[in-house]
Amino acid sequence: EDQVTQSPEALRLQEGESSSLNCSYTVSGLRGLFWYRQDPGKGPEFLFTLYSAGEEKEKERLKATLTKKESFLHITAPKPEDSATYLCAVQAYSNSGYELNFGKGTSLLVTP
Amino acid sequence: DAGVIQSPRHEVTEMGQEVTLRCKPISGHNSLFWYRQTMMRGLELLIYFNNNVPIDDSGMPEDRFSAKMPNASFSTLKIQPSEPRDSAVYFCASSLSLAGIEQFFGPGTRLTVL
Numbered sequence: 516e517d518q519v520t521q522s523p524e525a526l527r528l529q530e531g532e533s534s535s536l537n538c539s540y541t542v543s544g545l546r547g548l549f550w551y552r553q554d555p556g557k558g559p560e561f562l563f564t565l566y567s568a569g570e571e572k573e574k575e576r577l578k579a580t581l582t583k584k585e586s587f588l589h590i591t592a593p594k595p596e597d598s599a600t601y602l603c604a605v606q607a608y609s610n611s612g613y614e615l616n617f618g619k620g621t622s623l624l625v626t627p
Numbered sequence: 628d629a630g631v632i633q634s635p636r637h638e639v640t641e642m643g644q645e646v647t648l649r650c651k652p653i654s655g656h657n658s659l660f661w662y663r664q665t666m667m668r669g670l671e672l673l674i675y676f677n678n679n680v681p682i683d684d685s686g687m688p689e690d691r692f693s694a695k696m697p698n699a700s701f702s703t704l705k706i707q708p709s710e711p712r713d714s715a716v717y718f719c720a721s722s723l724s725l726a727g728i729e730q731f732f733g734p735g736t737r738l739t740v741l
Contacts (some may be wrong), residue, residue, distance in 0.1 A: 519652060530670065546726060546727045547727040547728075549729055549730075551732075557734055557735070558631075558718050558720075558732035558733050558734050558735050559670075559718075559732045560732070561729045561730070561731060561732075562728070564728075564729050566727065602670070604670075606726070611674065613658075613673065613682070613683075613725040613726060614672045614675070614683070614686075615660075615670075615730060617669055617670040618669070621671045
């Protein structure tokens with residue numbers, strides 16, 4: 516069965532304090548790995564798609580990387596506006612069809 | 628460009644009542660997905676459509692739940708009769724296609740069943 520585990524569940528950073536969020540996955544074959552940001556009371560906002568091990572993508576202070584077992588979302592010099600829940604999801608070549616299997620998310624708080 | 632549109636944004640109803648949630652996908656997107664989000668279970672896929680045809684409804688919890696997509700620009704998720712355990716945020720998402728393509732989410736409908 517496909518599984519997605521995110522860690523830590525919650526993370527508190529000082530403004531400017533860089534860190535990484537982890538997404539570990541177990542799938543029979545990875546079709547794509549997706550990162551989303553979700554603000555309270557809003558729908559998930561798409562950030563990145565990664566398809567193969569070694570791939571990296573960047574957007575402002577965020578950088579996503581992918582290995583065969585996990586993905587990291589690196590946050591460099593975060594600002595308070597980066598506070599949100601970050602969700603990881605995988606789509607697999609499996610009996611699950613085209614479902615996005617989401618992790619429970621990492622709740623990030625960046626304090627001034 | 629308009630994103631995915633959902634209505635209503637909030638719905639409060641009493642147990643046993645029928646609830647209909649509505650979604651307008653992004654124009655040109657061929658695939659539409661309905662998700663439910665709760666604190667306990669996170670985001671769960673309920674059903675998805677491709678070119679207006681339901682492809683997989685295995686995530687629909689019970690026969691009380693039904694979904695339709697009569698055309699490319701409109702979909703509904705209906706719960707009849709509603710129960711308190713159906714209380715959650717329901718999201719609609721759309722994508723250009725099914726495979727390996729990012730899905731874009733609407734703002735969600737917060738459903739409370741009393």
